[in-house]
Amino acid sequence: GNSVTQMEGPVTLSEEAFLTINCTYTATGYPSLFWYVQYPGEGLQLLLKATKADDKGSNKGFEATYRKETTSFHLEKGSVQVSDSAVYFCALNTNAGKSTFGDGTTLTVKP
């Protein structure tokens, strides 16, 4: 079956530090890959996505590249801010439309 494995958290960084949250997946076929962000007490918001190998998704300074050879979709940001503190979920979609989520990684950015 499909699965998504995320880097375990929590992750604590100082403001302006470089962020990497690792994500690897197992899936049949050619899934679309997503990163979602969840702020406290809220639902999930789509952060970025990529639909095929070598695609790079980017938004709000965050980037992730769909690497088929390593089955990875690592999330990166060059300089984090306090407002980036949230839980980040890596996910994949298959043609069946269902999403498979990773366990989430909690990021705390300190001033």
Add this chain to the structure above:
Amino acid sequence: GAVVSQHPSRVICKSGTSVKIECRSLDFQATTMFWYRQFPKQSLMLMATSNEGSKATYEQGVEKDKFLINHASLTLSTLTVTSAHPEDSSFYICSARDPDSYFADTQYFGPGTRLTVL
């Protein structure tokens, strides 16, 4: 972008009562909606897939008689937790896909409903 709303955002009820949660797609028609449950500091667990005009498809281990899902229109799906008990307390999140969108495989999530059963 597509917007999905949920109502209510928070609900507190007594054990044994039923609670209805609404999920609406505000600016698109959603033939498929998904219901998730999220426990504190955990990932989302898919409960069921709600299809407009037909019966919902439940994931293994989810009691369909306890979690009633109705998707009567292209913009509204409801989840009713029947005879709620304290162990049903959780954060319930819905999502919807816009089949006519270029990003048809993207799910748009509602803000979630916090259910507390006393």
